[in-house]
Amino acid sequence: MDLQLPSNDQVMDAGQATLCDTFQRDFLCCRRIGSLPWKELDQELTLEPPLALCILKKTINHPVCRKYPPSLQYRRLFLSELIKKHERTGAEPLDDLYSALAEVLNSEDPAVCYKSYCLPTGDLVTLSENVAIVSEGTTGLVTWEAALFLAEWAIEHNDIFNNRMILELGSGIGLTGLVICKSCFPKKYTFTDCHQKVLQQLKDNIRLNGFMLEEEHSVTSENPTTLLSVTELDWESVTEQQLLNLDADLVIAADVVYDPEIVTTFTKLLKQLFHYTKAGKKMEILVASTIRSPETYRLFQRTLDDTGLRWQVLPDHKRNIFAYDRNCTVQILKVTLQV
Structure with missing residues (x-):
């Protein structure tokens, strides 16, 4: 399974790329939502969208998540927190974040999660x-x-x-x-x-x-x-x-x-x-x-x-x-x- 990053990560510095990697690792194994590196994200988030979009691509929209998704509740809580963090920057809303949340909210809860x-x-x-x-x-x-x-x-x-x-x-x-x-x-x-x-x-x-x-x-x-x-x-x-x-x-x-x-x-x-x-x-x-x-x-x-x-x-x-x-x-x- 390929965990390589999407192409727009190259606009971020090394610290931000590492933070995206940490979110991916923690998200895919369903670490408790409150234990994810939200504080570090607060320090890195700006009005520019690449970091939030990178996290989205490495988690919810990654092929591994698409094929072997964590529980529906976990994905919903994760997206809600990510959107909240982005909104606090005062940046323009990101359609990709809201589209991902809408998709999760409209999904049926599966019997198996990963x-x-x-x-x-x-x-x-x-x-x-x-x-x-x-x-x-x-x-x-x-x-x-x-x-x-x-x-x-x-x-x-x-x-x-x-x-x-x-x-x-x-x-x-x-x-x-x-x-x-x-x-x-x-x-x-x-x-x-x-x-x-x-x-x-x-x-x-x-x-x-x-x-x-x-x-x-x-x-x-x-x-x-x-x-x-x-x-x-x-x-x-x-x-x-x-x-x-x-x-x-x-x-x-x-x-x-x-x-x-x-x-x-x-x-x-x-x-x-x-x-x-x-x-x-x-x-x-x-x-x-x-x-x-x-x-x-x-x-x-x-x-x-x-x-x-x-x-x-x-x-x-x-x-x-x-x-x-x-x-x-x-x-x-x-x-x-x-x-």
């Missing part, structure tokens, strides 16, 4: 969300900060993921795994979750991003060596045979340690994965967590200790790629088996 995340390569990871089931109570339909954090970390440390047999626990709708598959080129990637509707949404998102599942006997043209599969995995009832079939040498998980009630079950599963690693393979486990409750996080660390697992906090990555709340604390633990 979030698109821009990769450093210029490629995208696009996720579809079924509006009707987001409210059904499964956290697997939410993209959490640690998933984005781990995805950024993987891009910066792609050598750790390249040509590996990766198992992801609690994949949700697939953001982290799809970023890794597009950026790090693992040998095999197994997505897992336990909620049926999440699994179906996950399969849809894999296909949406140009991949096909291993059992469909096809792979992406971009990365012909990666095999992708989706497996139902219930941590409480997992069997020995299921663990053997997973066949991984790198296990990752993001934002799964948020509830004290699942800490013991999750930690037990990690211990089992070490014991059921196929002969000759050395297992590595990385767990990324947003520390919303320090007590729950300390409980997880103590439970790892009590289970005979060692852990260490890995250094943060340096490059910020995705838009999310960076005021929250996210850590990645490398978990190993005590010997």
Whole structure:
């Protein structure tokens, strides 16, 4: 998907062009409207229209938005705020802004909406969300900060993921795994979750991003060596045979340690994965967590200790790629088996 700018951007300075890029990144992934760089826009907007028109072209009118639009409400709120900002400059009304708003207001609310995340390569990871089931109570339909954090970390440390047999626990709708598959080129990637509707949404998102599942006997043209599969995995009832079939040498998980009630079950599963690693393979486990409750996080660390697992906090990555709340604390633990 081409994210190149329209031709009239060349009349803007570098700071304004960067601001347009930021609006595009934040808009396509549906970052909270109030978190978009409106204050920076106030400082840049003048009576001349190119900046407002550039933002419009890189967001609402961009081919990615046309093909994979965010929710109708999100687009309406975004346009309303952009028009408000332009009007405050005292400039002449821009027909393009009002035409875009009219089009949105006259559209029917679709059952499916999309979030698109821009990769450093210029490629995208696009996720579809079924509006009707987001409210059904499964956290697997939410993209959490640690998933984005781990995805950024993987891009910066792609050598750790390249040509590996990766198992992801609690994949949700697939953001982290799809970023890794597009950026790090693992040998095999197994997505897992336990909620049926999440699994179906996950399969849809894999296909949406140009991949096909291993059992469909096809792979992406971009990365012909990666095999992708989706497996139902219930941590409480997992069997020995299921663990053997997973066949991984790198296990990752993001934002799964948020509830004290699942800490013991999750930690037990990690211990089992070490014991059921196929002969000759050395297992590595990385767990990324947003520390919303320090007590729950300390409980997880103590439970790892009590289970005979060692852990260490890995250094943060340096490059910020995705838009999310960076005021929250996210850590990645490398978990190993005590010997």
